[in-house]
Amino acid sequence: xxxxxxxxxxxxxxxxxxxxxxxxxxxxxxxxxxxxxxxxxxxxxxxxxxxxxxxxxxxxxxxxxxxxxxxxxxxxxxxxxxxxxxxxxxxxxxxxxxxxxxxxxxxxxxxxxxxxxxxxxxxxxxxxxxxxxxxxxxxxxxxxxxxxxxxxxxxxxxxxxxxxxxxxxxxxxxxxxxxxxxxxxxxxxxxxxxxxxxxxxxxxxxxxxxxxxxxxxxxxxxxxxxxxxxxxxxxxxxxxxxxxxxxxxxxxxxxxxxxxxxxxxxxxxxxxxxxxxxxxxxxxxxxxxxxxxxxxxxxxxxxxxxxxxxxxxxxx
Amino acid sequence: xxxxxxxxxxxxxxxxxxxxxxxxxxxxxxxxxxxxxxxxxxxxxxxxxxxxxxxxxxxxxxxxxxxxxxxxxxxxxxxxxxxxxxxxxxxxxxxxxxxxxxxxxxxxxxxxxxxxxxxxxxxxxxxxxxxxxxxxxxxxxxxxxxxxxxxxxxxxxxxxxxxxxxxxxxxxxxxxxxxxxxxxxxxxxxxxxxxxxxxxxxxxxxxxxxxxxxxxxxxxxxxxxxxxxxxxxxxxxxxxxxxxxxxxxxxx
Ligand SMILES: Cc1cc2nc3c(=O)[nH]c(=O)nc-3n(C[C@H](O)[C@H](O)[C@H](O)COP(=O)(O)OP(=O)(O)OC[C@H]3O[C@@H](n4cnc5c(N)ncnc54)[C@H](O)[C@@H]3O)c2cc1C
Ligand SMILES: Nc1ncnc2c1ncn2[C@@H]1O[C@H](COP(=O)(O)O)[C@@H](O)[C@H]1O
Numbered sequence: 001x002x003x004x005x006x007x008x009x010x011x012x013x014x015x016x017x018x019x020x021x022x023x024x025x026x027x028x029x030x031x032x033x034x035x036x037x038x039x040x041x042x043x044x045x046x047x048x049x050x051x052x053x054x055x056x057x058x059x060x061x062x063x064x065x066x067x068x069x070x071x072x073x074x075x076x077x078x079x080x081x082x083x084x085x086x087x088x089x090x091x092x093x094x095x096x097x098x099x100x101x102x103x104x105x106x107x108x109x110x111x112x113x114x115x116x117x118x119x120x121x122x123x124x125x126x127x128x129x130x131x132x133x134x135x136x137x138x139x140x141x142x143x144x145x146x147x148x149x150x151x152x153x154x155x156x157x158x159x160x161x162x163x164x165x166x167x168x169x170x171x172x173x174x175x176x177x178x179x180x181x182x183x184x185x186x187x188x189x190x191x192x193x194x195x196x197x198x199x200x201x202x203x204x205x206x207x208x209x210x211x212x213x214x215x216x217x218x219x220x221x222x223x224x225x226x227x228x229x230x231x232x233x234x235x236x237x238x239x240x241x242x243x244x245x246x247x248x249x250x251x252x253x254x255x256x257x258x259x260x261x262x263x264x265x266x267x268x269x270x271x272x273x274x275x276x277x278x279x280x281x282x283x284x285x286x287x288x289x290x291x292x293x294x295x296x297x298x299x300x301x302x303x304x305x306x307x308x309x310x311x312x313x314x315x316x
Numbered sequence: 317x318x319x320x321x322x323x324x325x326x327x328x329x330x331x332x333x334x335x336x337x338x339x340x341x342x343x344x345x346x347x348x349x350x351x352x353x354x355x356x357x358x359x360x361x362x363x364x365x366x367x368x369x370x371x372x373x374x375x376x377x378x379x380x381x382x383x384x385x386x387x388x389x390x391x392x393x394x395x396x397x398x399x400x401x402x403x404x405x406x407x408x409x410x411x412x413x414x415x416x417x418x419x420x421x422x423x424x425x426x427x428x429x430x431x432x433x434x435x436x437x438x439x440x441x442x443x444x445x446x447x448x449x450x451x452x453x454x455x456x457x458x459x460x461x462x463x464x465x466x467x468x469x470x471x472x473x474x475x476x477x478x479x480x481x482x483x484x485x486x487x488x489x490x491x492x493x494x495x496x497x498x499x500x501x502x503x504x505x506x507x508x509x510x511x512x513x514x515x516x517x518x519x520x521x522x523x524x525x526x527x528x529x530x531x532x533x534x535x536x537x538x539x540x541x542x543x544x545x546x547x548x549x550x551x552x553x554x555x556x557x558x559x560x561x562x563x564x565x566x567x568x
Contacts, residue, residue, distance in 0.1 A: 069455075099443065101408065101409065101441075105448055109526075136532050186476050186477050188475055249434070258566035292541070296539050297559055313558075
């Protein structure tokens, strides 16, 4: 079977689960596409995913209310072994990237990380992934009876649900003790639309001059466009913006329809987080700034003059 | 306490990536210690400097040139280094087999590993090593304290950050914010030349790559490069907004 581990949050399937379903259907390995739901009070999630796959395995336990990499990897490896899985698909979320290596080690399987395409022919899995801060596309192969694959978010199209619900089965798991205690959480909350899901992102860098400059220029333009806001590490480090807004190698990866970079130089670590955006717009006073090399549109000028004029033009 | 810092040598971020015959070619490029690994070395040194009786051991697995990276972290202050030499390109799952065996042989209590590799964009080495050792892991750690056998700190989680607590032995992977790595000083660079750098052959570890890289290319997305002069700010802004609306059709 092809096993996919369902990603869900707040009682709903995550977009990545629909993407996994597409990948599982097109992978070219044999057997039913099987969804594994891990969590607590997951009935709605299980019903939703039943419309995407051939069968659903459900482990609905209080101990699974809080994610843990050791518990998740043990559960997934157990089900993969018992069901003789030939592929295990895991989302490219933070938790997926964190526990998938443990699953690969438990199954003595190759790990294909963060793939943007994957296909299996005659038992050999061929995948494409980005390397070197997303500057290179590498092709890798794995020749093994079972492979573990994590999918880059938004790289696969979302599958559409069918009308026939697949059968659901409860599974019994032998789970390890939790060894990492979570003693507190601080959630990223924003009144704005989330960076990962936004079609339009307006981002600011050191060129906005100050925290106040970010508010009037970047948030000002984002407000009139209905966009999410992003920031460079330079201004996250100065404390002007929270880390949750950072785009780049050590922050978030985004791929919106349009990314507007305001006062951003375009360092490789920043480009690795937004370089695949469909349309890139740059406003920078330095005509030689590297960001212009990847820009579709841009203005060489002072953000303090250009951006207020853009806000006025959008309003018109 | 014995702390192992995993060290990888990667392309300097300022360097251009070159591809030759379907492979990334690093032969003429400047290579540096992966910044994410430097965070780990720095944190290990800070633990030692805080008065904990600790020894900091750096481990690199790979080609001959990795020795430079080990010399750099010895100059930062690591006590000794181990270089497992191989010309094989190993994926993180294969590498973790070596790292875990070295950790056992060296009776390690705490491993630091970069949260993300700057070359292979992989997050797997730390978690895979933890699994092989049957240790817990804390990933993308941006703040860390140690009290006796207990590590506490903050790490990136799905939708924000979490405070955690875990007992040694454990694997910690690093994230931005953990610390500011120090630069080697000249006296320390001199001192580092006398420190132990043990070279071990790969053969004793029985490791085979799990993946094969069969091609690499640089896909440059064709960009329009319509860059306007902003001397007349309102005219340029109006023209740009018009292009985004009616040519690119990306805003309403
Ligand atoms: C391990 C590691 C990880 C990293 N991860 C990330 C990451 O995830 N995300 C990230 O963003 N960075 C990251 N960085 C940092 C990255 O290298 C750059 O330092 C950073 O992106 C620069 O931010 P910036 O563009 O805001 O600032 P700068 O590089 O200082 O650029 C400011 C730009 O604003 C322009 N400007 C100034 N004033 C004006 C004005 N009035 N009008 C118009 N333009 C103006 C300037 O011409 C300049 O181009 C990382 C670095 C390392 C080592
Ligand atoms: N002691 C040093 N040895 C080598 N390079 C250094 C040293 N101090 C600063 N640099 C370089 O100077 C740049 C700016 O460093 P800083 O002033 O610490 O922000 C860094 O990116 C380093 O490359």
